[in-house]
Amino acid sequence: METNIPFPEPLAPRFSGLATDLYQLTMAAAYHAHGRNDRASFELFVRKLPPERAYFVVAGLQQALEYLHTLSFNAEEIAYLRSLPVFANVAPEFWDYLREFRFTGDIWAMPEGTLAFGNEPLLRVTAPLIEAQLVETFLLTTLNFQTLIASKAARMVAAAQGRSIIEFGARRCHSFGAALYAARAAFIGGCAGTSNVEAGHLFNIPVYGTAAHSFTMSYEREIDAFRAYHEVFPETTTLLLDTYDTLNAARMATEFGAKLRGVRLDSGDLVAFSKQVRAIFDEAGMQHVKIMASNDLNEFKITELLAAGAPIDLFGIGTELSTSRDMPALGGVYKLVELERNGHTEPKMKLSREKATYPYRKQVWRQ
């Protein structure tokens, strides 16, 4: 489950210090006013595995590190903060501190692609208290989301039993930025590629695509659409069959012979259609044509399709993968576990009933 993605340069030349929750900045101001900036250790972990998940696949570390590496506050951002009434009583020295702010702490973390379980720290920050606190929101956002999607992808990859899964979910993602990171996390989780061209470009992930119903509909006759597409992509055509009549379209597609790479089914009874379409191509001597299925698939439906003997060669998965629809949020938390004071390390723990935490830094052992 380990992976090696050749990572690009950071996506942003600089991450803004405003990319956080306000209370991180009010706490920072309070710590600063009281000269409290001793080294602290925070751990980022998920208390327990969500339902239907047996493990996590860690992802997002690269973006977390890019953030820590470039984090700063520019003059305009500091002016915005000073304009907020909540900071009316904060001393000018705090703004001087933010102007010079750089993250100087240390990070321990699981490599991306690592399997992890509940209550295991995915990442630990040891840094001056203010720095360690300020970065909480962004670190949680980044690791929570990418780990969520990588873990969901791994489930689908396992269900597909060796068949390829392509991430197709950009249009249902939570902003196009989310789509980029979903594609990346899905690849770390074992997907073969993505439909997202910018993700392919930025993260060096294989990109895949077929055609849309609108392409077929834009031609007067379906066969004209198929021919027009095949003429431009003679070696790589995957025809979409279900705009009007799936089986009729499959029979038309047999005219493309040896050069047709695949067909896609995006509606209807995928078990019945895939078997009938397979039979049409096999009878035409086109055993090489791959059948791709899409249409709100997930790991449970993949399992059912394969159990029913559907001759599907690859799956295009959108919403269920790219938003982790059955569990769209990972509840990772970031908790203070140690604090130095006067050169002495103190353990820290919270006692509230549902949210107690364990004190001291922890090490996750991997063989």
Place this chain on the structure above:
Amino acid sequence: METNIPFPEPLAPRFSGLATDLYQLTMAAAYHAHGRNDRASFELFVRKLPPERAYFVVAGLQQALEYLHTLSFNAEEIAYLRSLPVFANVAPEFWDYLREFRFTGDIWAMPEGTLAFGNEPLLRVTAPLIEAQLVETFLLTTLNFQTLIASKAARMVAAAQGRSIIEFGARRCHSFGAALYAARAAFIGGCAGTSNVEAGHLFNIPVYGTAAHSFTMSYEREIDAFRAYHEVFPETTTLLLDTYDTLNAARMATEFGAKLRGVRLDSGDLVAFSKQVRAIFDEAGMQHVKIMASNDLNEFKITELLAAGAPIDLFGIGTELSTSRDMPALGGVYKLVELERNGHTEPKMKLSREKATYPYRKQVWRQ
């Protein structure tokens, strides 16, 4: 439900043409090769309302327009596309076309904040076919997500019966970019503000914050933490009460008297605790202290809390709002409805059983 947000400049100086699904670009190449670029109309709509939703609140139009306004392909992006094996047979003229590409079409759309229902076009694009097709993915991503969150926010605002709701969900959002747009959409849906400082800065949304458990834990005694915070924020302190013992903390908080603005409860039985905490402050003559509740709340829990008489004044809502946890994806689609050919407008419709579409452009009438 209409709103007026003073919008900032576009977040990106230029949106990349690669921010799309690969098949939009393969279809574009096929259309280009065959000289097919007559004007087409596509409509963006959601087929039906999701469960537990009685309406949509439209959001995301501003970002959709920023995208259309700045969309282009630079030389490096075109070089990347040309490096993909799928484009091996595409004529050089297509790359010339992309180099000069600008969106020249027309847009009709519902204003942000409008209520909408199933099968109503939220946005219509009329443009040369290639342009109209290329922009599909980004438009869907943007309107699907922001409309989803604005609609969820409106439900929570209704449930709160006049009490304020603050969006607190950045750490559970699908990337920090998603967190920005979730904050914006939540504000359009009626929330009073966000914890997300960058969203406050970019979109001119009020920002709110309290303090975290780690702040309390970083002091040897809880009362020292409360005093340290109050000293820096004497006019605006909201103390977090549930790090160790909620009622004990409430009694300690009475020492801050008239200047204490509020307290936050983030765990435990919110009905019982809010009543007990209210009684402690009322007995101390501190009727002005507001009680904020957080901890995985949603519109159903808000309704229950208020029905049980919980004296909660405002709600901080994270995951359930910012990821729309019970329905984390809006299945908006973008369908070809008209195509001009030789100066003649042809209706377009798809006939596949579950996914049939209505032909011709539609107008949604609002009084």
